[in-house]
Amino acid sequence: MTTSSDPTAVPAASEVGDDDFADILAATRDFVRTKVIPRENEIMEADAIPGDLREQVAGMGLFGYAIPQEWGGLGLDLTQDVELAMELGYTCLALRSLFGTNNGIAGQVLVNYGTDTQKAAWLGRLASGEAVASFALTEPGAGSNPAGLRTKAVRDGDDWVITGGKRFITNAPMADLFITFARTREASRKDPGIAVFLVPADAHGVEVGPKDRKMGQEGAWTADVTFDGVRVPADALVGGSEEVGYRAAMMSLARGRVHIAGLAVGSARRALDESIAYAADATQGGTPIGDFQLVQAMLADMQTGVSSGEALVRDAARKYHTGQDRRIAPSVAKLHCTEMAGRVADLAVQVHGGTGYMREVPVERIYREVRLLRLYEGTSEIQRLIIGGGLIRQARARS
Structure with a gap:
């Protein structure tokens, strides 16, 4: 078995050229706005993505958009990934969640650290949508x-x-594979003692709990997963090395933070667009509320947040892709964009007034959905520690 090349190396040119990517982005934008948005309330009420939408997603190759073409994916790099994320964030976040783990935190562990045998066994199935992978890292403590x-x-x-x-664990109720992190040895100052394993969902001893009942993101399923003496063969150890685990987790999470930042920008853009449309038409005392200066001020603050988020997420993606910064920049983007999306969603409800508090109004759903973005892939507090600690280490290294 051979392991993948160093994932920290400066990458080659993207597998997807500008023209082809423009087509992919346009098709995704059209799908989101003409096929998914009209069914957002259906998804919310059913707490599920309809089967026909899942089939269309698979047919478009979105289950494997960030998986290399060699293994059946589209082969988008992170600078392209975030453009797609901003389009996917424009609708209910459950859609992206359906295939997000295949491309992101779970799939990237295999892409960057799996052996050729492990990649051959799983990446083609993940890229086609035949299989769904879950990233089994988070625990109660x-x-x-x-x-x-x-x-x-x-x-x-x-x-x-x-x-x-x-x-x-995202997608646990439908998962075919759990990318599972476990301690194999005592931690030391230089060795966290964590390895990562490929655990099929049907392995004896794997038990998935009931779907979690969450504040928002209906249709994005999460659940507890228990491993009760689950036996897997030696070749289930990702990369064939116990030392891969912690590095794989940190790499996947850092990359995922940039993606989540892109989603946040997309959601904020949708909240802004809904607010502009509402302010232009809704009236108070016979006057469109968009003519009121305080409403205009709220829209201005929202636009400023969205514009800054777009610029920052693109910059972070570029820095990650080139290897210039794979630690501080992702955390900066994730912190700023997810906090920004929360502020924009709050202002969107305010612009809508009482209407914005009603279920089945898009900004009400967005308000609930974006709250989670400040928690997963590391909370805002963790991002501040990464950024602040990183800046101090950089200063000391220069002195």
């Missing part, structure tokens, strides 16, 4: 800080035996 996880994997002959529990 280990969320934003993966170093605190307690799930254990113990070597038993040629196998590994995994025991522990995971929480809030």
Whole structure:
């Protein structure tokens, strides 16, 4: 078995040229706005993505948009990924969640650290939508800080035996594969002691709990996952090395933060567009509310937030893609864009007045949905620690 090349190396040119990517982006934009937006309330009420939309997503190649073409994906790089994310964020976030783990935090572990055998076994299935992968990292006592996880994997002959529990695992109820992080050895100052394993969902001892009932993002399923003495063969160890785990987690999370920032910008853009349209038509005392200066001021603040977010997420994606900055820049983008989306969604409800508090009005759903963006892939507080600590380390390194 051979492992992948160093994922920190400066990448080659994207597999997808500008013209082809423009077509992909246009098709995604059209799909979101003509096929998904008209069914947002249906998705919200059913707490599920309709099967026909899932089939269309698979047919468009979106289950594997960030998986290399060699393994059946579209092969988009992160600078292209965030453009797609801003389009996907324009509608209910459950749609993106359906295929987000295949392309993002779960799939990228395989893309960057899997052996050729592991890639051959799974990446084609993930890219086609035949299989769904979940990123099984978060635990009751280990969320934003993966170093605190307690799930254990113990070597038993040629196998590994995994025991522990995971929480809030996206797509767990429909997953075919769990990218599972477990402690294989005692942590030390230089070694977190974490490895990562490929655990099929149908392995004996894997138990998925009921779907979580969440504040928002209806149709995006999460659940607890329990591993009760789950036995997997030696070749389930990603990269064939116990030392891959923590690096894989940090790489996937950092990349995912840039993607989440793009989603946040897309959601904020939708909230702004809905607010502009409402302010232009709704009247108070016979006067369109958009003529009121205080409403215009709110729209101006929203536009400023969206514009700054667009610029920042593109800059962070470029820096990540080239290897210039894969730690501070992703956290800056994630922190700013997700906090910005929360402020914009709040202002959108305010512009709509009482109407904005009504279920089935888009800004009400957006207000609830974007709240989660400040929590996963590391909370805003964790991003501040990464940014602040990184700046101090950089200063000390220069001195």
